[in-house]
Amino acid sequence: MRFLVLLLILHLASAAPTQPPSDFTIANLYAEVVPHSSSSRYSFDLSTGSNSIATSCVATPQTESNGELVNVTRTPCDDDPRYTWAWTIITTTAGSSSGSEDREQDATTNATCNIEYWFVGPRFSLYAAHHVPADQIVWTNQQSPTGTVQAYAGPANFTVPVESVY
Numbered sequence: 245m246r247f248l249v250l251l252l253i254l255h256l257a258s259a260a261p262t263q264p265p266s267d268f269t270i271a272n273l274y275a276e277v278v279p280h281s282s283s284s285r286y287s288f289d290l291s292t293g294s295n296s297i298a299t300s301c302v303a304t305p306q307t308e309s310n311g312e313l314v315n316v317t318r319t320p321c322d323d324d325p326r327y328t329w330a331w332t333i334i335t336t337t338a339g340s341s342s343g344s345e346d347r348e349q350d351a352t353t354n355a356t357c358n359i360e361y362w363f364v365g366p367r368f369s370l371y372a373a374h375h376v377p378a379d380q381i382v383w384t385n386q387q388s389p390t391g392t393v394q395a396y397a398g399p400a401n402f403t404v405p406v407e408s409v410y
């Protein structure tokens with residue numbers, strides 16, 4: 245009996261992956277301030293490696309009235325809290341001398357972002373960060389000045405190499 249239990253333990257141990265995954269996989273990435281509202285919505289599906297089950301990661305933080313995307317502090321994913329993520333906005337203001345103070349209409353404020361991903365497991369933990377360049381954060385709904393908002397316009401699906409295993 246004891247031998248069988250030992251065999252079972254050995255079997256379970258060998259069935260677990262021995263190498264940590266080398267990538268985070270991101271699918272269906274979406275981020276946009278909701279026009280005419282004070283909220284925004286960020287969502288994507290996150291997994292590691294090729295055979296892990298993706299978890300849905302969603303946040304709906306309050307925004308300022310200027311239509312800009314806001315920071316999301318480290319937040320657990322919905323289906324699997326071993327995964328957490330954060331979205332940090334880095335604002336760059338154009339050196340434009342237009343004199344206009346209305347950023348919603350002339351959209352001279354651009355943003356780049358860093359998205360960070362963590363997986364914390366019993367055997368290993370993983371971290372990666374992904375930079376979103378300025379041309380992937382756009383102002384949309386331009387035809388309606390009061391509804392102009394920032395949105396993510398980069399790829400929906402991509403992988404990010406794991407930066408550290410700890």
Ligand SMILES: *[C@@H]1O[C@H](CO)[C@@H](O)[C@H](O)[C@H]1NC(C)=O
Nearest residue numbers: 270271272273289399400401
């Ligand atoms: C992204 O991946 C999802 C799920 O894997 C798929 O349903 C969707 O069509 C893909 N989107 C694009 C733009 O390739």
Ligand SMILES: *[C@@H]1O[C@H](CO)[C@@H](O)[C@H](O)[C@H]1NC(C)=O
Nearest residue numbers: 313314315316332333334335
């Ligand atoms: C977002 O986070 C960055 C880095 O911590 C910080 O510099 C920036 O001021 C924050 N932005 C807002 C609107 O809180």
Ligand SMILES: *[C@@H]1O[C@H](CO)[C@@H](O)[C@H](O)[C@H]1NC(C)=O
Nearest residue numbers: 336337338339352354378379
């Ligand atoms: C902001 O983005 C617009 C459109 O992509 C671009 O023309 C402009 O040069 C950018 N400004 C800055 C400060 O990056």
